[in-house]
Amino acid sequence: MKKLLVMGLILLSNTAFAEHYDIKMLNHGSDGGMVFEPAVLKAKVGDTVTFKPTNKGHWVQSRVVPEGAEKFLSEEDKEFTLTLTHEGVYVYLCPPHRMMNMAGLIQVGAALNKEKAEKMVLELDKRAMDNKGRLVKYFEQIQ
Template sequence: MTFKHRIAVVLSTICLPWFVQAKDWQVQMLNYGDAGSMVFEPSYIHAQIGDTVTFVPTQSGHNAKSYVVPRDTKAWTSPINESYTLALQHEGVHLYYCPPHLMMGMIGVIQVGKANNLDTIESKYPRLRSKIALSPERADQIVANIQQ
């Protein structure tokens, strides 16, 4: 390989569009998982702008609904019992839950880059937590994963 070819390979690798390196995270919606009953697995994701998250209804009766989203992001709700892919386009934290199973603590967090909306999470999370009858401590542990 000539010097020019080596330079071309290095430059093309460095200049690859960000979407080529994006990751698709898979979140299973489960009746029972490693953390107990009615869970998202994984329940916490630290992703990057350009990644996607696909919610997979591994077991029936689940969907995901945003409670807090990053600035400049629209609220979202997945259809019940259907896969749903969320494109992560803005930095911040998504706090979401399964509407049929919120009282059982079925919540999750997607952090995209920095948690620049942590103030909103801190102000709104107590109201969401008050609706959890079973395993509120598990929900606290999920939210505690958020990194500043």
């Protein structure tokens, strides 16, 4: 019984101190055309992120998620809120603008899946027609 009480208090404390972040989907931002802002986010397990289609024609899809986390796909022009449930790196993009390298990263705690995330980042960047190198630059912030 004591063990259950302690586990419940730990879960409650993690939820009580969770942060919320907004990521805007923009046609133009500080890093050029077709961007997420912020493009790199550091967060912790239990935090939430709302992707906001500030401009029309955007949505978000996961390409890499930490082991055990669920992949995600939002609807076009709709806000989408994600609860970050597992430690690791989340790599995501805007499907209609992936050729413009409209992608971003979220690091939750330790980058447990860094190799898998890096492989996806390099693949996405290689296939991009515009903004080459931008996602690789973002990935340099992952530790």
